[in-house]
Amino acid sequence: MKKQATSAARSASGASSPLTSTPLTPRGAKTRASLVKSARALFEKNGYLPTSVAEITERASVAHGTFYTYFDSKEDIFAVVADELQSDFQAMLGAEPELPPGSSISERVERTNRAYLRAYEQLARTVAVLEQVSTFNARLAEIRRTSRRFWLQRNTEAIARWKQHGIIDPEIIPEYAASMLGSMIDRSAYVWIVLGEPYEFDDAVRQLTRVYCNALRIDCHYDA
Structure with missing residues (x-):
């Protein structure tokens, strides 16, 4: 069953899995961060529409099904990338x-x-x-x-x-x-x-x- 979409994107490090409130293991957090990093690189290179979940998982070197442990869809992971962007802007302003x-x-x-x-x-x-x-x-x-x-x-x-x-x-x-x-x-x-x-x-x-x-x-x- 799909989870409810949140009004604000989750951070790229992710303290918990989007499918449950259980905190991620260090390995899980690393996998999720790798997916977000790969997605951001592909979105920046190719744009949103041409980028596929398959390309994201391939770049992150994880199985296709692993993506859905952490995200419902490409839209879901892009929301996290967008949240990262806002955090980056604020950090640079502070610097x-x-x-x-x-x-x-x-x-x-x-x-x-x-x-x-x-x-x-x-x-x-x-x-x-x-x-x-x-x-x-x-x-x-x-x-x-x-x-x-x-x-x-x-x-x-x-x-x-x-x-x-x-x-x-x-x-x-x-x-x-x-x-x-x-x-x-x-x-x-x-x-x-x-x-x-x-x-x-x-x-x-x-x-x-x-x-x-x-x-x-x-x-x-x-x-x-």
Whole structure:
């Protein structure tokens, strides 16, 4: 009997089997991680639709039936890959060098934009596949929206603080501003990195930051 689909993908290491709540043995966890790693490599190389369960198990050097010990379907394992992608983005954001105390708002915006664009460059192949499948698969589209909500919430909270402190136009609605400005950054990264439109990294970061700050009428440190 099929298990119920979860609303959030499980981590690639997997503390338990998806078919039961029993914790995986070290060998089981290693097998599952190998399947996820193989699936991600194939999705990045060939795309979602051409990749088959048979190819995933062959690359992971496990029997075809072993796949179904851990996952119901190709969609199921891709959900885990998509969850990994979100974790990778967050980890790379956290790895960006911290700013000194007293840094300006525009400097903090620049740091986030730089981290996001740097992470996007490294994760572009997986991002491209997720963008593709989210157009025709409802479950994976929800995972894409969940990923977006992480950034949207961060942005909304920051803009709301600036509004509360009288830094930006009081007529700005934080949720809308966060969505529009976040879409600008996300779509720009997609066009530059996935579609291959020419760009220069430092110029792109500066322009994204300047447009973001200009939209909210925040002083930009470039003009100091």
